[in-house]
């Protein structure tokens with residue numbers, strides 16, 4: 001039996017397990033990049049608008065940290081700046097999670113032992129995971145190249161950009177192949193690979209943030225740290241600017257080195273073990289854990305801390321960018337009009353900017369709320385049976401999780417408002433906006449509660465569908481709020497999303513009625529969900 | 541109160557599947573009751589109804605004098621449950637999980653907890669994600685037996701334990717019995733229930749097939765024996781209660797009804813026994829014999845019958 005025996009069978013198995021998940025990733029990424037690229041080609045359709053984008057990019061370190069440096073003032077290069085950095089991170093996440101899912105997670109759940117007992121070689125599982133992930137990235141490269149061409153960008157450059165996207169995913173598949181050998185748990189392997197991703201983003205951010213403007217501010221040359229990061233290479237490839245095609249070789253060499261390391265590590269460990277020592281826990285429980293709420297907090301706090309860190313960084317960055325809103329948006333009539341439309345017109349650009357950003361934060365943070373509430377479902381298929389066989393009532397147990405999720409949401413919204421207000425205040429030398437921005441962030445809460453109500457109701461009434469329906473509802477809200485005005489959806493459709501009814505703060509006047517109604521709807525739906533949960537079988 | 545649990549005509553369906561079909565069950569206070577049935581018979585479903593985790597379709601259920609659906613919280617302070625599939629939180633330590641279950645149930649005996657952890661050889665500082673099925677079961681068992689409750693409901697608690705730990709488990713059940721507690725123990729292993737149970741109920745396809753003390757159910761059990769003697773074996777076929785006899789000179793294989801065991805042993809003693817092995821019947825054999833479940837292919841059975849006749853001749 002060879003070390004690779006059974007690879008094909010395992011790869012088919014992995015594809016089968018991923019038959020929904022991977023296609024959803026690919027479609028979502030393609031749609032996102034396509035939307036972003038076509039907005040670039042329509043917003044920056046004159047030479048003057050492109051030059052003004054380039055000058056802003058050269059002048060704003062924050063914009064370069066997030067988007068990378070601009071290679072030249074062309075639509076293709078702007079599209080690269082607007083898409084590569086954030087889509088690259090998402091593709092990296094997709095790839096690293098796929099590799100961990102089909103390696104370490106298999107081992108953790110004991111599936112690997114079953115598979116290992118069948119006729120399967122030592123390297124088969126890792127190889128199958130890599131094959132599936134690389135294949136997904138190859139398909140993605142083609143889809144994205146097509147999407148970029150469809151947005152009206154040059155063919156050769158778009159092909160290069162597509163390959164660069166796929167190459168980023170492949171590089172992180174290699175990184176995850178290594179972390180999956182090192183850590184003993186799937187969570188640990190994902191966390192370690194995610195930490196590498198963060199570091200790579202930081203390196204690229206430093207290299208691009210400190211980049212030198214040249215050519216009168218129309219181009220920037222990144223510093224060496226950008227060259228240490230696979231996230232930076234894709235942009236340094238400059239597919240729309242002649243193209244340094246040899247960068248693809250850099251990716252290939254990096255992937256080969258990672259895979260080689262991963263195979264070596266596989267040789268030196270047993271199935272189910274890792275290289276890092278397993279952390280131990282306390283032999284007795286701290287008092288704080290010993291209640292349904294204590295348990296819910298313990299189970300949810302990790303997720304909340306992660307979200308907190310992400311929201312804080314994003315809110316501070318957006319606050320700093322607020323000071324540049326005039327410059328960023330001022331020169332571009334299309335953008336000014338876009339913000340004016342969203343804001344009902346007339347307001348100053350800074351307020352309009354913060355109103356738009358805060359509304360987006362509101363929906364994104366509801367992603368946390370949904371994730372935290374769906375823990376209820378995960379518990380139900382896991383340890384809940386044993387918990388409800390103790391003296392804990394169903395409503396009390398469910399309310400503990402709901403309370404945790406809502407308090408976490410409030411904390412994240414506070415963080416958003418404070419992050420916006422304080423960082424904008426520091427940069428602009430004007431702290432007076434802080435209370436308004438805080439209010440604007442907290443005004444998102446009623447809409448979040450309404451969606452939380454939907455999730456809890458579904459958890460009570462249709463537990464087996466809860467995960468799919470809840471995420472669909474959230475994506476529906478995101479879709480209507482972001483694309484609704486552009487697609488000119490009928491108002492009746494827009495009104496289904498609770499976020500449509502949130503007053504557009506700090507531009508518009510605060511309105512109490514929608515807040516009260518949304519909160520009441522949320523509370524009623526939550527009560528209904530708890531009632532349904534109390535009266536049904538556990539759906540184990 | 542003399543009955544800890546009474547169930548009459550309990551029916552529970554999942555869509556088309558009738559998991560429980562007019563089930564009747566009585567567990568007396570202070571007894572260890574074996575709840576025996578093959579996989580899929582409805583044991584876990586019945587126990588979950590007793591705990592108010594599932595709603596009954598129809599029938600009457602009383603647990604410790606209360607209604608398990610309506611009075612769930614109050615009843616759960618007085619009982620401990622070990623699920624058939626123990627799921628724990630991957631990032632809690634075993635010790636934390638034990639304390640959590642104990643305190644959610646209303647508190648547990650610290651000294652008893654320490655003692656049980658030692659006896660089950662459990663490392664309470666390990667994260668639950670690193671536990672095997674057996675270790676997860678130990679966590680649930682320690683949490684249950686360290687609680688001062690009237691009733692223990694245990695769903696196939698030994699399915700992941702090695703023989704040594706199974707012995708520890710039996711001791712725990714024995715201690716609970718001596719302390720006057722009631723234990724309802726589900727299992728698909730006849731020998732386990734025989735070793736522990738005061739009374740046994742056998743469930744099959746959602747109904748109780750037999751119920752009674754071990755002595756009353758003796759007629760169900762037949763032991764397989766294989767023996768080698770110094771003198772040629774004769775006369776076994778004349779004894780009542782001997783079945784499926786195969787004799788080959790000084791060797792023989794056969795099955796004996798439990799109540800005839802004494803007579804058979806006396807007969808064999810005269811033939812000067814060299815080796816003797818006896819195996820208790822498995823649940824599957826028992827079911828096959830009494831309820832005609834899973835019949836062997838006809839060809840095989842004919843062959844065996846022929847062999848048996850030849851042996852006797």
Ligand SMILES: Nc1ncnc2c1ncn2[C@@H]1O[C@H](COP(=O)(O)OP(=O)(O)O)[C@@H](O)[C@H]1O
Pocket residue numbers: 540554557558559577578579580581582583584585586
């Ligand atoms: N939640 C459920 N949904 C559908 N069918 C179920 C469910 N739970 C149990 N069953 C079915 O009910 C029957 C009894 O199952 P169970 O009580 O788990 O048996 P046992 O514990 O004796 O092995 C089986 O046929 C099983 O498939």
Ligand SMILES: [Mg+2]
Pocket residue numbers: 580583584585624695696
């Ligand atoms: Mg069962």
